[in-house]
Amino acid sequence: MEEDGLTPSLQKTEIVVLTTKRIETCIQLNVEDEMIQTQKAVKHLGIYMDTKLTLWEHIQKAADKVVKTTTGLSRLMANVGGPKPSKRRLLMSVTTSILLYGTEIWADALRIDKYRRRMAGVQRLGVQRVACSYRTVSEPAVLVIAG
Known part of the structure; x- marks a missing residue:
């Protein structure tokens, strides 16, 4: 992203793990020395998608x-x-x-x-x-x- 001149806003970043497996989906990720917690659901184009896609x-x-x-x-x-x-x-x-x-x-x-x-x-x-x-x-x- 940096090569294309794009910088993400980490305060606005939301991460969700989409899987149908029985694994832990609430994890912390380290992005540019900042910890981001994954969400249970995320809104994309007005549709809320949860981790298990239910x-x-x-x-x-x-x-x-x-x-x-x-x-x-x-x-x-x-x-x-x-x-x-x-x-x-x-x-x-x-x-x-x-x-x-x-x-x-x-x-x-x-x-x-x-x-x-x-x-x-x-x-x-x-x-x-x-x-x-x-x-x-x-x-x-x-x-x-x-x-």
């Missing part, structure tokens, strides 16, 4: 972000006398976009029930707002009602 970290972070966004949008949409379902659907499309960002990369991870349940639980919050339903309505029913 993408659970990404699903958790995306779900948490969607919960915050849904909560904020829910304050705009009262259950009684609020916007019509078409406007509610439009507002909640924001959360769908956040939730589905980078699906081409992590879609295979949804084969695991734990990951799928986390995504479905978050989606349910938004769908309940679109359908103006209560928490007691079943998930399949509220998904059909909300369209």
Whole structure:
């Protein structure tokens, strides 16, 4: 890098060991007399990649972000006398976009029930707002009602 005139900023450097093997992934590396600790996950182009390539970290972070966004949008949409379902659907499309960002990369991870349940639980919050339903309505029913 020095031959090309590039110098890395060691304060901004993040290192993650990507492997499916059962080895220690939290290690310290010495780069130019400075110790850098490897991370459990790193964000690259909006996708969090963890050491075991399970993408659970990404699903958790995306779900948490969607919960915050849904909560904020829910304050705009009262259950009684609020916007019509078409406007509610439009507002909640924001959360769908956040939730589905980078699906081409992590879609295979949804084969695991734990990951799928986390995504479905978050989606349910938004769908309940679109359908103006209560928490007691079943998930399949509220998904059909909300369209």
